[in-house]
Amino acid sequence: MEELLKVEQLKKHFVTSRGIVQAVSEATFSITAGETLGLVGESGSGKSTVAYMVMGLYQPTDGNIRFKDKNIGKYHQKRPLELKKELQIVFQDPGSSLNPRRSVGKILELPLKIHRIDSQFNLRKRILDLLDMVGLPKEYETKYPSSLGGGEKQMVAIARALSTDPSLIVLDEPTSALDVSIQAKIINTLIRIQKERNLGYLFITHDLSLMRNIAHRVAIMYLGRIVEQALTKDFFETPLHPYTQMLLASIPVVSEEEEKIKPERITSVGEIPSPVNIPPGCVFHPRCPKKMDICSQEEPTMVEYKPGHFVRCYLY
Template structure:
């Protein structure tokens, strides 16, 4: 899905009547939030670690290793800001989101929300904060209770927190349904009566029910049809702008993240390897892995110009998080790797020539450009051999 598709905002054929962003401003702004403005740090994560033990031996009671899903993540989300977290599958994005919402207990590091350390806070200590940090899950099918009606699903958080809005909970739920583009008459329907896009709208309404200050959206559109993705992303962006809610938007679709997020962090094998504002990351990346990610994004040149972008194809797969490489974790797939990359882990710092706030973790950073190189970087020998061999109409393949 391209950014142009998102801006087109196609119409979902099976969705109920109603504008996806209609009456969004009617929903009260989050407590202490200023719509459309970014402010002081709301969430600060420092050296966040999550290791899952690997059991072995007999009868599987001995720890023989650990899956280092998240290993030293640092990030800051400001009030009212949309912050994107990107990376390929298995890099630890979703685990980071669940740690921030305290759905998982971190192994190490600190999670500070509005200056309060909630890393290992008890259930009672977290109770006042739970309503301010909400989550939108990836799968719109498994994240909704099939035995509960839509009204029960959305009003459940209000019941748990003892919130009685003016006019009653049912009135509030019907307002939220209209806000996310669903018909208020769907109050008594069950999740199986809705499409995937409609179910995700229900999840958005549930997240908005408590007027949160921070929403962690864990790949909220990856399970949806492309045309429906555009509607849901536009809905989230409108909600973020109108209500001043901060978003941690987790995704692997770079076009969606570019459209939605103001700042972007790139994650690889449990670590943040580059972070900066949207324009800086997408137009002037410095880390080789970020260059490789951006070169994989398909683009159509509608102007017919000759502006070719760089092309990079990496060899192999992401190393196992049980035994990650020493030093820089990307060095086993990097074309610029040297002995220093294996001996020393590069710090996440601001390089010379970078804009303020653009941090990169690389000993030998790339040039801040994404224009085409004289030669494509192709590290996979199988792909090289395949391209060099002639097609069926040109005769038999070349032999060594």
């Protein structure tokens, strides 16, 4: 399969007055066409920073981002227009990512004009097609974001991301600001569009049960590092890293069948430390129920436990 995006040893450090914030220390993953990679982590784990580096909103401190075999680890100002057309993003809060003073039609028109997707005469038809694709009626063209519900706004943001016909979309917690009743519809639309257009998704979220339903592969981040990466099925059947187990055990579920899948109750303790003072050795050891002597001394490396299932822990 064609590899769309390949991220290797990505690093991002921010220099602040309180010291160096090591937002991302080690991220390596790849996404092929038509695949969804779920990037999961708590707040402060660096998952959004990874997304912004892929989008070119931040310059990586170190490491490579390769898109269709070209190195693209540079700032968005330096990126060619054709590349920006290929990569699109949907943000968490549609209330602040849509311009309140432009109608839905105008919002969708702008990327079409910038990237000269079509001639002036076809623009309107394009806009109506986009609305149709996300399941909004065509009257919405003249509406303003303030008169739409949260779910509808997010649909407009998705339509805008689709307008340039990209091959990879970064979804930065697209449903976490919305109710479950609306979330289901958005997720189904995203899955349908992915199948129609063979899109790659980098799906960022903190909701693991959502990942179970849409991701092909899952990567768990903790304090700037990917600590486990596996195919969704393997990941939920045999979670390896103690952090993953803690995360899974913490999810409130709604049925008995789900309760059975959860690892035996590992009580979650402590909080994610600040990325300014990273603990020595394995970054998870202060919260880990299975820690050993070596964990506080040296950082473990990523090992392939079985084909396609990677974990960063001394237990394996």
